[in-house]
Amino acid sequence: MPELPEVETIARGVDKRIRGDRIVQVWFDRHPQPFKTPRSRQVRELAGRTIVAVHRSGKHIVFELSSSGTTLDAHKPGAHTPAAHEREALRPSAHEREALRSFAQWIVHLGMTGRLLVTTPESPVALHTHARLTLASGRELRFVDPRRFGRLEFRDLRRGAAFGAPGDEPLTIGEREFAALFRGRRLYIKAALLNQTLLAGVGNIYADESLFQAGIRPRRRANRVTRAELDRLRLALREVLTRAIRLGGSSVSDYVDADGERGFFQLEHCVYLRTGEPCRRCQTPIRRVVLAGRGTHYCPKCQR
DNA sequence: CATTTCACCTGGTGGC
DNA sequence: TGCCACCAGGTGAAAT
Numbered sequence: 001m002p003e004l005p006e007v008e009t010i011a012r013g014v015d016k017r018i019r020g021d022r023i024v025q026v027w028f029d030r031h032p033q034p035f036k037t038p039r040s041r042q043v044r045e046l047a048g049r050t051i052v053a054v055h056r057s058g059k060h061i062v063f064e065l066s067s068s069g070t071t072l073d074a075h076k077p078g079a080h081t082p083a084a085h086e087r088e089a090l091r092p093s094a095h096e097r098e099a100l101r102s103f104a105q106w107i108v109h110l111g112m113t114g115r116l117l118v119t120t121p122e123s124p125v126a127l128h129t130h131a132r133l134t135l136a137s138g139r140e141l142r143f144v145d146p147r148r149f150g151r152l153e154f155r156d157l158r159r160g161a162a163f164g165a166p167g168d169e170p171l172t173i174g175e176r177e178f179a180a181l182f183r184g185r186r187l188y189i190k191a192a193l194l195n196q197t198l199l200a201g202v203g204n205i206y207a208d209e210s211l212f213q214a215g216i217r218p219r220r221r222a223n224r225v226t227r228a229e230l231d232r233l234r235l236a237l238r239e240v241l242t243r244a245i246r247l248g249g250s251s252v253s254d255y256v257d258a259d260g261e262r263g264f265f266q267l268e269h270c271v272y273l274r275t276g277e278p279c280r281r282c283q284t285p286i287r288r289v290v291l292a293g294r295g296t297h298y299c300p301k302c303q304r
Numbered sequence: 305c306a307t308t309t310c311a312c313c314t315g316g317t318g319g320c
Numbered sequence: 321t322g323c324c325a326c327c328a329g330g331t332g333a334a335a336t
Binding site: 002003006059109110111112113114147149150151194196203204205206249250252253254255273294295 | 327328329330331
């Protein structure tokens with residue numbers, strides 16, 4: 001389900017709520033599908049670790065974790081704002097800095113229908129809940145995924161490399177690098193946008209929306225799109241993704257953020273899932289074709 | 305090698 | 321109400 005804006009929204013929400021919290025208990029259901037790292041190892045490794053930070057990489061949510069058993073008491077009750085002369089004494093000790101470092105990562109990919117929710121333990125457990133992490137604060141982190149396309153992975157940073165999505169981030173890529181991604185590629189521009197090893201985080205909604213915004217037909221061959229058009233596309237992607245993040249993502253059917261709230265960007269979709277409806281710019285009916293196995297929506301007049 | 309197709313899953317919707 | 325076809329935010333293995 002979720003593409004870059006939805007994953008970013010979820011990662012921010014989870015980070016805000018459970019950064020500094022500690023995982024005290026881990027429960028997984030019996031389905032083997034989501035485990036890229038064996039379930040038993042994940043149970044063993046996650047329990048006892050503190051969540052140092054949560055962020056997004058491509059369509060992945062990355063939990064940075066402390067060394068096992070380390071606590072991070074950042075928010076002591078009754079803590080006060082230090083006066084200038086106290087700051088020196090309050091700078092983090094070597095021990096505390098060590099506690100803030102990431103020693104391991106838990107990587108969550110939500111697939112098509114995955115959700116990450118921060119709840120109370122009492123809140124009713126949704127059907128297809130595959131993981132429940134009990135936290136020291138009393139909250140609970142849940143992974144729910146009806147279609148089971150989501151994946152869970154654990155990495156020990158002392159034994160291997162940190163996770164990094166392979167493609168470039170569409171929000172920060174420059175003009176030259178962007179153009180270089182498509183050079184010599186004969187596949188459809190839409191298929192290229194969906195290829196995660198080129199750009200990380202663009203999915204079906206934002207591929208269609210950014211191609212509309214840039215005025216480019218999805219069936220154009222990537223290597224035939226002009227340099228000027230490519231830069232329009234890069235800027236369109238940046239605008240569409242930024243706007244979607246601001247609106248909390250697109251809730252087409254069931255996407256919700258870490259608090260269970262829907263996003264609003266679906267209200268601004270120009271083409272995605274608007275087959276037969278009038279183009280917002282020129283009133284021509286929006287067309288749907290199948291391309292790279294995915295429903296593809298475009299305006300035949302606005303997009304060349 | 306680059307590119308396309310298909311399988312993996314469950315659920316919702318609309319036609320008959 | 322039931323049955324069926326088709327659709328859905330993704331991705332990686334197999335086929336071309």
